Amino acid sequence: MINFRFSCPTEMIFGKDVQLMAGEETKKYGTRVLLHYGSGHIKKSGLYEQVTESLKKAGVDYLELGGVQPNPRLSLIREGIRLCRENGIDFILAVGGGSVIDSAKGIALGAVDNGDVWDFYEGRRKAQKALPVGVVLTIPAAGSESSVGSVVTDMDNANKRAYDDEIIRPKFALMNPELTYTLPPYQTACGAADIMAHIMERYFTRVPHVDLTDRLCEAALKTVIGNVSLVLAKPEDYDARAEIMWTGSIAHNDILSTGRVGDWSSHMIEHELSGINDVAHGAGLAIIFPAWMRYVYRQDISRFAQFAVRVWNIEMDCFDPEKTALAGIDALRSFFKFFGLPVSLAEIGITSEHYERIAGNCRRTNGDAVGNFMPLQSSDIINILKIAQ
Amino acid sequence: MINFRFSCPTEMIFGKDVQLMAGEETKKYGTRVLLHYGSGHIKKSGLYEQVTESLKKAGVDYLELGGVQPNPRLSLIREGIRLCRENGIDFILAVGGGSVIDSAKGIALGAVDNGDVWDFYEGRRKAQKALPVGVVLTIPAAGSESSVGSVVTDMDNANKRAYDDEIIRPKFALMNPELTYTLPPYQTACGAADIMAHIMERYFTRVPHVDLTDRLCEAALKTVIGNVSLVLAKPEDYDARAEIMWTGSIAHNDILSTGRVGDWSSHMIEHELSGINDVAHGAGLAIIFPAWMRYVYRQDISRFAQFAVRVWNIEMDCFDPEKTALAGIDALRSFFKFFGLPVSLAEIGITSEHYERIAGNCRRTNGDAVGNFMPLQSSDIINILKIAQ
Numbered sequence: 001m002i003n004f005r006f007s008c009p010t011e012m013i014f015g016k017d018v019q020l021m022a023g024e025e026t027k028k029y030g031t032r033v034l035l036h037y038g039s040g041h042i043k044k045s046g047l048y049e050q051v052t053e054s055l056k057k058a059g060v061d062y063l064e065l066g067g068v069q070p071n072p073r074l075s076l077i078r079e080g081i082r083l084c085r086e087n088g089i090d091f092i093l094a095v096g097g098g099s100v101i102d103s104a105k106g107i108a109l110g111a112v113d114n115g116d117v118w119d120f121y122e123g124r125r126k127a128q129k130a131l132p133v134g135v136v137l138t139i140p141a142a143g144s145e146s147s148v149g150s151v152v153t154d155m156d157n158a159n160k161r162a163y164d165d166e167i168i169r170p171k172f173a174l175m176n177p178e179l180t181y182t183l184p185p186y187q188t189a190c191g192a193a194d195i196m197a198h199i200m201e202r203y204f205t206r207v208p209h210v211d212l213t214d215r216l217c218e219a220a221l222k223t224v225i226g227n228v229s230l231v232l233a234k235p236e237d238y239d240a241r242a243e244i245m246w247t248g249s250i251a252h253n254d255i256l257s258t259g260r261v262g263d264w265s266s267h268m269i270e271h272e273l274s275g276i277n278d279v280a281h282g283a284g285l286a287i288i289f290p291a292w293m294r295y296v297y298r299q300d301i302s303r304f305a306q307f308a309v310r311v312w313n314i315e316m317d318c319f320d321p322e323k324t325a326l327a328g329i330d331a332l333r334s335f336f337k338f339f340g341l342p343v344s345l346a347e348i349g350i351t352s353e354h355y356e357r358i359a360g361n362c363r364r365t366n367g368d369a370v371g372n373f374m375p376l377q378s379s380d381i382i383n384i385l386k387i388a389q
Numbered sequence: 390m391i392n393f394r395f396s397c398p399t400e401m402i403f404g405k406d407v408q409l410m411a412g413e414e415t416k417k418y419g420t421r422v423l424l425h426y427g428s429g430h431i432k433k434s435g436l437y438e439q440v441t442e443s444l445k446k447a448g449v450d451y452l453e454l455g456g457v458q459p460n461p462r463l464s465l466i467r468e469g470i471r472l473c474r475e476n477g478i479d480f481i482l483a484v485g486g487g488s489v490i491d492s493a494k495g496i497a498l499g500a501v502d503n504g505d506v507w508d509f510y511e512g513r514r515k516a517q518k519a520l521p522v523g524v525v526l527t528i529p530a531a532g533s534e535s536s537v538g539s540v541v542t543d544m545d546n547a548n549k550r551a552y553d554d555e556i557i558r559p560k561f562a563l564m565n566p567e568l569t570y571t572l573p574p575y576q577t578a579c580g581a582a583d584i585m586a587h588i589m590e591r592y593f594t595r596v597p598h599v600d601l602t603d604r605l606c607e608a609a610l611k612t613v614i615g616n617v618s619l620v621l622a623k624p625e626d627y628d629a630r631a632e633i634m635w636t637g638s639i640a641h642n643d644i645l646s647t648g649r650v651g652d653w654s655s656h657m658i659e660h661e662l663s664g665i666n667d668v669a670h671g672a673g674l675a676i677i678f679p680a681w682m683r684y685v686y687r688q689d690i691s692r693f694a695q696f697a698v699r700v701w702n703i704e705m706d707c708f709d710p711e712k713t714a715l716a717g718i719d720a721l722r723s724f725f726k727f728f729g730l731p732v733s734l735a736e737i738g739i740t741s742e743h744y745e746r747i748a749g750n751c752r753r754t755n756g757d758a759v760g761n762f763m764p765l766q767s768s769d770i771i772n773i774l775k776i777a778q
Contacts, residue, residue, distance in 0.1 A: 013394050
């Protein structure tokens with residue numbers, strides 16, 4: 001186990017009707033709010049009205065900026081920054097999923113900075129401050145509601161970049177599983193894949209003796225695996241939706257990272273995919289993660305065998321642990337496929353002609369080598385893309 | 390799953406040499422510090438010198454109050470409160486285990502209050518404020534380093550009482566597993582029993598569909614079970630000590646309580662035991678918990694069978710789940726016994742003549758009925774004590 005720091009100051013407020021507390025929670029931090037959201041779905045569902053009523057009741061002024069798309073755009077963030085500056089906004093309330101929250105974090109960074117917000121995402125500067133952000137969560141997936149990260153896409157240059165900083169961790173997250181009842185099956189599955197990927201990025205480490213966090217990761221993975229089929233069979237299963245929603249936060253608030261170094265190369269490769277074709281993040285991960293596993297598992301067959309045995313209940317072949325390890329990878333890929341996610345690049349129209357560019361971008365953005373479990377060179381990335389083809 | 394709020398703002402700083410950061414971390418909160426500790430052990434081990442040097446280097450003034458005993462005394466807390474008031478203390482640094490931290494929390498409450506600090510523990514008032522508290526942890530057991538609780542004993546009246554409040558949650562906890570190398574085997578085992586009890590109090594709930602937290606609890610229990618024998622065989626096994634230390638915090642920072650209602654009757658009964666005979670908290674729990682289980686398991690045989698199967702790897706007897714449930718309880722009791730903990734009241738000199746008083750005190754302190762899994766009347770408590778006799 002390696003040294004670490006951990007705290008999770010985001011106030012997680014979880015359960016039925018918690019969205020009605022948006023006003024009183026917001027008021028603890030600000031009085032002139034940017035209400036940030038995505039499509040018009042929250043207007044149809046009645047959530048928009050519930051949140052705005054709650055803000056009004058608490059005496060909080062608000063201004064609106066909707067239109068966040070999946071893989072949130074730098075262009076909208078720039079618009080939000082302008083709005084905040086012109087209107088003396090002191091708090092951003094994100095109502096939506098990971099894309100809306102990540103977009104809100106980007107605006108929060110830029111609104112109190114004089115330079116270009118993209119500098120942070122490109123790694124050219126570290127932010128000094130940010131507006132406080134709160135969340136009403138509607139999609140369990142990204143874990144952004146209690147994380148320090150924000151991932152943004154510059155469509156003009158097909159670049160998707162991440163910025164991590166404690167100062168953009170949300171102050172509170174209102175999490176009502178009922179708000180996820182209307183998520184379509186495909187988006188539910190994408191969310192599950194994203195949550196599982198956040199856990200697996202942490203699970204596949206080369207740091208020895210990480211018993212507690214290994215087991216916590218396995219617990220979280222088994223919870224998602226067990227509950228996805230329940231919500232797909234019955235979209236209004238409150239408890240199953242609740243399990244997935246809460247696991248989505250635990251998966252990414254860094255408690256599962258304590259004392260270990262995660263890998264993150266599947267995420268970095270996936271960022272380049274959706275920079276090219278705008279695939280949903282979870283779907284991109286469903287393609288890349290099993291291929292990455294196939295390519296790197298020989299670095300630590302014991303760990304992959306443990307993953308197979310403990311997460312997928314595959315019987316250990318004590319005479320051939322590699323067989324067990326491979327069976328775990330197959331189980332993951334089959335699981336993704338069963339729930340309608342793509343598991344090959346061909347399915348999303350990415351072909352061998354893109355491989356060089358993906359590998360090149362990925363290397364350029366991430367320095368000398370990509371990932372930690374097995375540091376990848378460009379040739380390794382191309383080999384992984386070939387496995388995923 | 391039921392509605393909940395969760396956050397864990399304590400800054401956990403974990404790993405080798407972190408005690409050397411005591412000064413710089415303290416300085417973020419105060420400049421006139423009460424350094425609170427227990428026996429002279431920290432002077433022999435060199436920890437006292439490391440901490441005081443670090444405080445001096447950071448330019449922090451300090452005053453000392455040692456002498457905290459296991460089952461921390463109200464009398465010493467009153468002395469600490471007087472010291473704080475007379476010397477304008479603005480921060481309390483607890484160097485020790487749960488008793489020292491709980492004592493520090495008591496002083497923190499009383500130092501800024503005009504009434505009697507015991508009011509809070511007796512449930513007569515809720516505190517409005519408290520001095521900030523920081524921790525250098527030397528004993529993994531109580532989880533007090535990141536919890537909202539404090540347990541104190543009034544020896545004059547043989548009363549042990551708990552007070553829970555967000556305002557006494559420590560600001561930071563410096564956790565170096567090396568500081569636990571010198572813990573004697575018995576104290577190591579007591580700590581493990583205490584950690585396991587914190588998890589099991591949460592695990593045994595009547596709230597249905599709590600998949601994630603069930604599995605997180607099981608993960609934490611298996612980690613303690615797997616690592617206790619390692620540290621007893623090799624006291625300087627850094628990684629095994631680290632697993633136990635980190636599990637001790639996770640066990641009691643309330644992440645394992647999210648969405649469920651724990652039981653806590655074993656703790657409440659144990660408090661009355663150690664009010665009478667000053668037994669170590671973990672040892673008292675090793676006696677009471679398996680007896681409580683024996684008495685209540687029929688309320689939910691499935692849950693006890695799950696505990697047996699998932700925590701103790703006992704094969705499920707699908708034709709006789711009760712047999713599986715009982716095997717899990719036996720496994721727990723045997724585990725405690727194997728590591729030298731008492732598992733009967735006779736071993737600590739508590740006999741049937743005390744039962745009425747224990748049950749009466751326990752009922753008086755905890756209202757109508759004790760615990761949540763199966764609300765206990767006095768007669769139930771006496772029956773449990775008979776099983777434990």
